[in-house]
Amino acid sequence: MHEWALAESVIKAAREHAAGAKLRVLSEVGVVLGELQAIDRKIFSFALAELAKGPFREIGRCRFRLIKAPAAFKCRACAKEFTLKVLKRTGREGEYIHFIPELAHAFLKCPKCKSPDFEITAGRGVSIKYIKGEQ
Ligand SMILES: [Zn+2]
Numbered sequence: 001m002h003e004w005a006l007a008e009s010v011i012k013a014a015r016e017h018a019a020g021a022k023l024r025v026l027s028e029v030g031v032v033l034g035e036l037q038a039i040d041r042k043i044f045s046f047a048l049a050e051l052a053k054g055p056f057r058e059i060g061r062c063r064f065r066l067i068k069a070p071a072a073f074k075c076r077a078c079a080k081e082f083t084l085k086v087l088k089r090t091g092r093e094g095e096y097i098h099f100i101p102e103l104a105h106a107f108l109k110c111p112k113c114k115s116p117d118f119e120i121t122a123g124r125g126v127s128i129k130y131i132k133g134e135q
Helices: 004-020 043-051 084-090 093-099 099-107
Strands: 025-034 062-071 072-075 079-081 120-124 127-132
Touching: 004 025, 004 043, 004 127, 025 043, 043 062
Parallel strands: 025 062
Antiparallel strands: 025 127, 072 079, 072 120
Protein backbone atom coordinates (compact mmCIF):
# COMPACT_ATOMS: atom_id res chain seq x y z
CA MET A 1 0.00 0.00 0.00
CA HIS A 2 2.96 2.33 -0.21
CA GLU A 3 1.57 3.64 -3.51
CA TRP A 4 -0.91 5.65 -1.44
CA ALA A 5 1.79 7.02 0.85
CA LEU A 6 3.90 8.03 -2.15
CA ALA A 7 0.90 9.60 -3.89
CA GLU A 8 0.19 11.55 -0.73
CA SER A 9 3.72 12.97 -0.65
CA VAL A 10 3.49 13.91 -4.35
CA ILE A 11 0.21 15.76 -3.73
CA LYS A 12 1.69 17.48 -0.68
CA ALA A 13 4.82 18.58 -2.56
CA ALA A 14 2.76 19.79 -5.54
CA ARG A 15 0.50 21.82 -3.27
CA GLU A 16 3.45 23.34 -1.46
CA HIS A 17 4.94 24.31 -4.81
CA ALA A 18 1.62 25.81 -5.91
CA ALA A 19 1.48 27.90 -2.76
CA GLY A 20 5.11 29.02 -3.11
CA ALA A 21 4.73 29.92 -6.78
CA LYS A 22 1.33 31.51 -6.12
CA LEU A 23 -0.37 29.18 -8.59
CA ARG A 24 -4.14 29.27 -8.36
CA VAL A 25 -4.66 26.08 -10.36
CA LEU A 26 -2.36 23.16 -11.06
CA SER A 27 -2.87 21.69 -14.51
CA GLU A 28 -0.20 19.04 -14.85
CA VAL A 29 2.42 17.42 -12.67
CA GLY A 30 5.16 15.22 -14.13
CA VAL A 31 6.10 12.47 -11.71
CA VAL A 32 9.28 10.48 -12.27
CA LEU A 33 9.18 6.84 -11.17
CA GLY A 34 12.46 5.05 -10.86
CA GLU A 35 12.59 1.72 -12.66
CA LEU A 36 13.74 0.10 -9.41
CA GLN A 37 10.98 1.61 -7.36
CA ALA A 38 8.67 -1.33 -6.76
CA ILE A 39 5.41 0.41 -7.44
CA ASP A 40 2.15 -0.51 -9.14
CA ARG A 41 1.61 2.26 -11.68
CA LYS A 42 -2.14 1.61 -11.89
CA ILE A 43 -2.63 1.86 -8.13
CA PHE A 44 -0.34 4.89 -7.99
CA SER A 45 -2.27 6.71 -10.76
CA PHE A 46 -5.55 5.85 -9.09
CA ALA A 47 -4.27 7.06 -5.71
CA LEU A 48 -3.10 10.36 -7.22
CA ALA A 49 -6.44 10.93 -8.94
CA GLU A 50 -8.40 10.04 -5.81
CA LEU A 51 -6.29 12.17 -3.48
CA ALA A 52 -6.40 15.12 -5.88
CA LYS A 53 -10.20 15.06 -5.62
CA GLY A 54 -9.84 16.00 -1.98
CA PRO A 55 -10.70 19.34 -0.49
CA PHE A 56 -7.87 21.14 -2.28
CA ARG A 57 -9.36 23.21 -5.06
CA GLU A 58 -6.05 24.10 -6.71
CA ILE A 59 -5.27 20.47 -7.59
CA GLY A 60 -8.75 19.10 -8.33
CA ARG A 61 -8.34 19.10 -12.11
CA CYS A 62 -4.65 18.34 -12.23
CA ARG A 63 -3.33 15.67 -14.58
CA PHE A 64 -0.51 13.47 -13.40
CA ARG A 65 1.93 12.24 -16.00
CA LEU A 66 4.07 9.31 -14.93
CA ILE A 67 7.56 9.27 -16.41
CA LYS A 68 9.69 6.16 -16.11
CA ALA A 69 13.32 6.72 -15.19
CA PRO A 70 15.59 3.85 -16.24
CA ALA A 71 17.89 2.35 -13.65
CA ALA A 72 21.63 2.84 -14.01
CA PHE A 73 24.56 1.29 -12.19
CA LYS A 74 28.25 2.01 -11.84
CA CYS A 75 30.83 -0.62 -10.97
CA ARG A 76 33.02 0.33 -8.01
CA ALA A 77 35.83 -1.94 -9.17
CA CYS A 78 36.28 -0.86 -12.82
CA ALA A 79 33.97 2.21 -13.08
CA LYS A 80 31.95 0.60 -15.91
CA GLU A 81 28.46 2.10 -16.14
CA PHE A 82 25.59 -0.19 -17.10
CA THR A 83 21.81 -0.44 -17.21
CA LEU A 84 19.20 -3.15 -16.71
CA LYS A 85 18.72 -3.34 -20.49
CA VAL A 86 22.25 -4.62 -20.99
CA LEU A 87 21.71 -7.23 -18.29
CA LYS A 88 18.30 -8.31 -19.56
CA ARG A 89 19.91 -9.36 -22.82
CA THR A 90 22.09 -11.84 -20.97
CA GLY A 91 19.70 -13.22 -18.39
CA ARG A 92 16.50 -12.87 -16.46
CA GLU A 93 17.92 -11.12 -13.41
CA GLY A 94 16.49 -7.81 -14.55
CA GLU A 95 13.00 -9.14 -14.11
CA TYR A 96 13.63 -10.08 -10.50
CA ILE A 97 15.21 -6.89 -9.34
CA HIS A 98 12.55 -4.84 -11.04
CA PHE A 99 10.17 -6.20 -8.45
CA ILE A 100 12.55 -6.58 -5.55
CA PRO A 101 15.17 -3.80 -5.77
CA GLU A 102 16.81 -4.94 -2.53
CA LEU A 103 17.96 -8.01 -4.43
CA ALA A 104 19.92 -6.01 -6.99
CA HIS A 105 23.23 -6.75 -5.30
CA ALA A 106 22.48 -10.45 -5.01
CA PHE A 107 21.56 -10.86 -8.68
CA LEU A 108 23.64 -8.37 -10.60
CA LYS A 109 27.30 -8.34 -11.55
CA CYS A 110 29.31 -5.83 -13.53
CA PRO A 111 29.06 -6.94 -17.19
CA LYS A 112 32.73 -6.05 -17.73
CA CYS A 113 34.67 -7.34 -14.70
CA LYS A 114 31.91 -9.43 -13.01
CA SER A 115 32.33 -7.61 -9.70
CA PRO A 116 29.17 -7.56 -7.55
CA ASP A 117 30.33 -4.27 -6.01
CA PHE A 118 28.45 -1.48 -7.77
CA GLU A 119 26.39 1.52 -6.90
CA ILE A 120 22.91 2.37 -8.11
CA THR A 121 23.23 5.78 -9.78
CA ALA A 122 19.67 6.18 -11.10
CA GLY A 123 16.27 4.55 -11.03
CA ARG A 124 15.35 4.73 -7.36
CA GLY A 125 12.56 6.64 -5.78
CA VAL A 126 9.83 8.94 -6.89
CA SER A 127 10.29 12.62 -7.66
CA ILE A 128 8.50 15.52 -9.27
CA LYS A 129 10.00 16.62 -12.59
CA TYR A 130 7.78 19.56 -13.40
CA ILE A 131 4.64 21.33 -12.29
CA LYS A 132 2.42 23.33 -14.63
CA GLY A 133 -0.27 25.67 -13.48
CA GLU A 134 -1.94 29.05 -13.74
CA GLN A 135 -1.61 32.05 -11.51
ZN1 LIG B 1 33.39 -3.74 -13.21
